[in-house]
Structure formats: C-alpha cells, structure tokens
Amino acid sequence: MTRTVLIVDDESSIRDMIAIALEMADFQVLEADNAQRALALAVDERPDMILLDWMMPGISGVELARRLKREETTREIPVILLTAKGEEDNKVQGLEAGADDYITKPFSPRELIARMRAVLRRAAPASQGVIEVDGLSINTESQRISIDNQPIDMGPTEYRLLAFFMSHQERAYSRAQLLDQVWGASVYVEERTVDVHIRRLRKALGERHDYLIQTVRGTGYRFSRQRSRA
Amino acid sequence: MTRTVLIVDDESSIRDMIAIALEMADFQVLEADNAQRALALAVDERPDMILLDWMMPGISGVELARRLKREETTREIPVILLTAKGEEDNKVQGLEAGADDYITKPFSPRELIARMRAVLRRAAPASQGVIEVDGLSINTESQRISIDNQPIDMGPTEYRLLAFFMSHQERAYSRAQLLDQVWGASVYVEERTVDVHIRRLRKALGERHDYLIQTVRGTGYRFSRQRSRA
DNA sequence: CAGTGACGTGACAGTCTCGTGACATGCCCC
C-alpha cells in the first residue's frame, strides 16, 4: 500500500529534495511550509507519517509535534523530527514532545527512508492484524477477507481497495486519490476504472455488506458503517 | 515458531537496518543501544539469540558476551558478534568470550540470516514435537509426515516447505520469503521454483489435503485449514 | 418535468499469473 507522508519545512529546497526522494520510493507526498498549514493538512488528509523540521519561524517543529499529539485525529500519526546536527538536548525535547524518532541533517535519502520504514513498522499495529466491521473482517497477515469467519474471495485489486478503505474509514476519497493510494502514484488508468472495481468489490461483499462502500456523489467513495439515509 | 532476537549496537541506523531485515524474515526484534540495557533485556526477555556489536562505547561487545555467558539465565542464548572488517584477533577473542559465531561488517541481510539459522539450528535440539492439522501431521523429531498415521513420502525440500508452513499457518508468504525461509538466505534460485515445489508438495498431500496449501494470487502462498468460498 | 451529468453494470479483449509436464543436471549408492 502506498503511504502518504507530510513534509513540513520552511525551506522549499529541502522540501523538494525530500519529496523527490520519497516519491521515488513510492510514497505519496504532501508539503507544508509552516505549522498552520501543516496542522490543517494533517487533520484533513490524515497522512501516514509526518516529517517535521525542528527549526521553523513561528511555531517550531517541536511545538507542532506537541499539538499534533494533543489532537485526537492526529495523535496516532507518527512524527519524525529533522534537526540540525547534533545537539543532544534536541533528542530529549523532541522525543518528549511525542516525536517517534528524529534524524539529524545532513542525512542521506536512504537513511531517511530506512528510519521511516522502521517507524511505520512500529506504528503499524494500528493498521495491522485484524480490522472488523459488522462481521466483515480483514486479516492483513493472511491477506484474507472473511464474513462471519467465512473466507471470501476477491481479486488482488479489490483486496487492496478494501484494505485501504477499512484502515481509512469514514472519509471520502476521490477517484484520483484512490488511484494514488491503491494503484500507486505512478500508474495511469482512467478514473472510471475505480468505479468498476468498486462494483466488483461490492459484489464480493454481498448484499448484506455492500452498504459499507458508499458513493459520495460528485466526489468519490467512502467506507462507513453508518448507512446513509433510511 | 517465531524467534526473538536481541540486537545490541550503539548506532541506531545499523540496528534499524538489521531490524528491518530480520522482521521481514519473521523474527521478533528487540533492540538495545548499550550493554547495560542489553543485559537487562537478555535476562528479562530471554531472546532466542543475541546479535552483538563488537565496538561499543562503555562495555564492549566481547565483554558483554563474557558476562552473558557467566549468567545462569543467559548462558544458553547463542551470541553472534558483529565486527568491523577483518582483524583475525577479533575472531579468536570473540570465540573465546563465548560467542557462537561472528560476522564482519559489511554483511548482507541474507548472509546474516543464514548464519543465524545455522547457529539456531545448532543450538536448538530439534524440538517442537508434532503439529497436526486435519489428519495431516508432521513430526519434526522423526522428520516424518503422515496422514491418518500413514507415513507419506516427499522430497527433503517439500518436507522443509511443509514444516515451515505448518509452523506458520494462516499467513501469506511471498515466493521470496519462502526462498529465504526454506531454501536459505544465501541461495539464488528462480522464484518460480517455489511454484514447482508447491506443486510437488500438493501432489504428495493428495486431493484430500492439498487444499491446505493455498495460492494467494499476486503474492504467494499460504497454509490454512480454512477453505475459501463456499 | 425535461435536461444534464454522474454513476452502475455487463461485456470483452488483452495481459498477467499460476499450474503442470518435460527435461537436463548433479549427486549418491550400488
């Protein structure tokens, strides 16, 4: 699954450099040049991880980290702090603020990505293992979907689509976003293709559960246990 | 059976790298960045194996190895020393200190895992006993497979493949993972070779049991007693 | 209430994956 990363740094050159590296590693990238915008994006887009510059005019990285950890909706998102080289104090402060790791500039893309993966893995238990909604459960280890413990079959794409939805419930996604997240950022297919796979997924879920995949007219789709309308 | 490994190194980047590799190989990973913590974790968590950096500030790896071998509770835990490139003395000292093997940096993940397996195999008297699923049973002591107490034949590779699957049920593995786990990390063969052995294994199991070896399209294979789809 | 745009759906051809039989090689034991 493609992960979304929010990069927060006031220098655009650094943001761009990181963004390029991450995109090559098949991450989806969001950028913010200040804490305000970062906070908004974090709440709005729910990235899988945030890279945060330590030193920024206005609200500093640490302060932002602290706020992120206070917000209900962003608390679970892992944060990596980017700091100028080696003041030990930084580490302490940063980790106290709730950052999950920190890395000192200059760093190589490889190192950054290695750290990110490590952090994501640690954070994974949230999305790993089993998610269950109304008898429908997905087990990411066995890569299997079951309804009332009865395994059901679907194609790989439908599986990934459902996996994405179940770990991002209650939020509407556009076709373009779904293509990025489920198909991968570097694939080009028609947006309507999403519709077809949605259709296949609904069919696989059966009448009792297809209500979970909801159409958001004019926008895209959403996974939600709340039936809309009576 | 998942094994727990304690990684002791003062550089977090190296720990992370190793941790990633080991987790992909389905090890459970513990980390310590100094000897003190390592000792505590070793006593506390009783890992199945310890990877120890030779050079560390404070108490060195060798010294730690020595202490581990003195402690009653940690004596049996195999230790592999990680050393910088090739001073012969290290080897001697290390082995004298009680290390079970040593490996020089830089090393590939595959190499490391191969060594670890070798050490674990030596250390662990083929225990484990018997696993049984739907009349199919494997006895790791006698290295025998039987169906309803009728011994059945298969090649050594099929045996190892089945043994691996039966101790890691309900989880999907890629061909690459299976090659690492069953063939060994330092062997290079085509991924499709796995398919052929899966085929042979299924054949050996016969129609009544070949459903246990399931294809996960686009990914690899899985051992599960749950049949898909009704 | 007709018009317009968005979405649902069935069909289809191309592509990719996996199952399978055949085969060459290497090894061990007679």
Place this chain on the structure above:
DNA sequence: GGGGCATGTCACGAGACTGTCACGTCACTG
C-alpha cells in the same frame, strides 16, 4: 559406470484479472 532420486528451469496453456467501453439508470437543476 549405471541407475535412481532430487532439483532447478523452461515452455506452454488454461484461467484469472484488469482496464475500457457503451449503454442504462438515477439524482439533481432550473
């Protein structure tokens, strides 16, 4: 040296998936 066994590759074919299209249906607008 000659079987016999185990293994790794290959090539081929069946079947599973996928992306598009075309057309029908439905929701909203004015």
